[in-house]
Amino acid sequence: FNTIDDFDIEGKTVLVRVDINSPVDPNSGIILDDTRMKLHSETLKELSDKGAKVVVLAHQSRPGKKDFTTLEQHSHVLSKNLNIDVKYIDSIFSHEAKETIKNLKNSEILLLENVRFFSEESISKSPEEQSQTLIPQNLAPIIDIFVNDAFAAAHRSQPSLVGFAPILPSAAGRVMEKELKVLQNAIDNVEHPCVFILGGMKSDDSIDVMKNVLENGTADYVLTSGLVANILLLAAGYDIGKVNKKFIKDRDYCYLVKKSKKLIKKYGSKIVYPKDVAIQNKEGLREDVTVDKIPNFSIFDIGIESIKDYAKIIRSAKTIFANGPAGVFEESKFAMGTEDILNAIASSEGFSIIGGGHIAAATVAMGFENDVNHISSGGGACINLLSGKKLVAVEALIDSAKK
């Protein structure tokens, strides 16, 4: 693929897709972590310094979620990080947005609205098909060069991520370039035993990755925590309580139970799920219970005995890839799983990569950032790439460069 170095940028209108999807406090609406904005600032600053008219496209969360917000606040945080005034407009391709783009001066930066406010953005199609949808069709005529820096969303085949590359000269941004280089190097040098640690909430991604890495022999063990562990417990025949079943159902993840059953049957002890979990009891306290005796209370972490087992496997691993926190680490009584797993990764001699916004924030907050080999800005994208899958937005850049 091309990079920014392959183009003469000065005076050009450059559309940059970044991933500044950030944790937002559901009550105050305040952005809690600006790691991704700091990262992308490098690319944006370089383009601005080189005299481009910079138009920024990004998403925040998903429709229906509490942190599905406008990008107004993001523009303030970006302005602060860049020390340049980042303009913001509350639409994506309205008449006003297009006029503002046309009137940009060299080095100015404009952030458009949360691209997922436009419903077509959430539909997956091939890059060629996406190039004919409304967002690329409306913006491409007033853009000279497309830069994709959104590594963390590069596994999504959505219009803003893959729809510009077929119709505009395109390049990878600096974040994208760096991530691909580090992760490709890791893939080429996997040493065994190799452990994948899958947690967090995006269980559809996790189960896919689990299947891939066991099938292609990359992983010797897959350790599970977070929501995916609950799905596996259900698949293994445990009663996880009504409230936890409902949580899975509300996220439309019931189909994953069937998939998981097949995987457990095929790969047996290579798939590790907890033997105990932590719930919040009536008094509001943490209580660790064995998985054959889970009461009807929400599960918020993996249990102490499971943590010990996981730590042992992690310490003897030569390669460790981790995605997603083990539990609700934001609450101190449920931080133990995440903290002890990170501690085991940090003290292991194996090569380690941690991916995903929340676990990356936990790694920094808990002081482990200097003891892991790489913290990726991507969660799903990182783990998908490590599992041997191609990232559709990267493939679109490669095809665009061939043209």
Ligand code: 3PG
């Ligand atoms: C992420 O945080 O992993 C990326 O921003 C992608 O978000 P998504 O899973 O909602 O597509």
